[in-house]
Amino acid sequence: MYKICQKLLTANENLSRWILRFIYFDFRRQNARTEFFNLLQDYNSMKTGPEYRQLKFSCADIRNIYYQNISSKIGNWFTNKKKKDEVEGIFEELTNADGSMVTFTYDEVITKLDGFIAFSELQVNANNFDNAEEERLKFKASSKEITNVLEKFSGELSDLVIMFAQIARVPVTL
Secondary structure (H helix, E strand, C coil): CHHHHHHHHHHHHHHHHHHHHHHCCCCCCCCHHHHHHHHHHHHHHHHHCHHHHHHCCCHHHHHHHHHHHHCCCHHHHCCCHHHHHHHHHHHHHHHCCHHHHHHHHHHHHHHHHHHHHHHHHHHHHCCCHHHHHHHHHHHHHHCHHHHHHHHHHHHHHHHHHHHHHHHHCCCCCC
16 A cells, blocks of 8 residues: 555655646746756656656556455455455455546646747747746646646545555555
8 A cells, every 4th residue: 555655646746846846837937938948958858757656556557466465465454344345345446447547638637738838939039028927827836726736636645555554554655
C-alpha cells in the first residue's frame, strides 16, 4: 500500500509542479522574458522526454505491486466478505485507471497549460507583458478547480504514505 500511494503521490506532485510553475510566473520581473523562455524550454524538454510519463502513475506498476504484495493478504486483513470484495474492486479499478488518468492529465491539465503557454509566448515575443500577465491571471482562475483537486489529492496521499510506511515499519524514502 505504501509503494502504491507513493507512486500516486509522485505523479500528482509532478503534475502540480508544472502547472504551478506557470500559474505563479511573474511577468513583472525585470528578466521575465529570459525566465519565461527558460521555463518554456524546460517544459518543452519535459514533454518530449521521460518526465512526461511521470505526470501520471503507471497502472502496470500498481498492478504488479498489488498482485505481488497485496492480493494474497487481503483475505487476512478483511474478514468481512463485503469489505474484502470492495477493497479488491477498488484495486482492480486502480490497476485499470490509465484511461481516466490520461484524460485528466493530458486533456484537462496539459491542454489548458499548452493553450496558456502558446498565448503567453506570443505576448512575450511582442513585449506585451501586460497581456501575458492578464492571461496568466485568467489561466490561474480557470485552473482553480484543477489545482484544488491536485492539492487535495496531495494532502490525502501524503497522509496515506506516512500511515502505510508506519504500518509497514519502513522509512519514507524517495
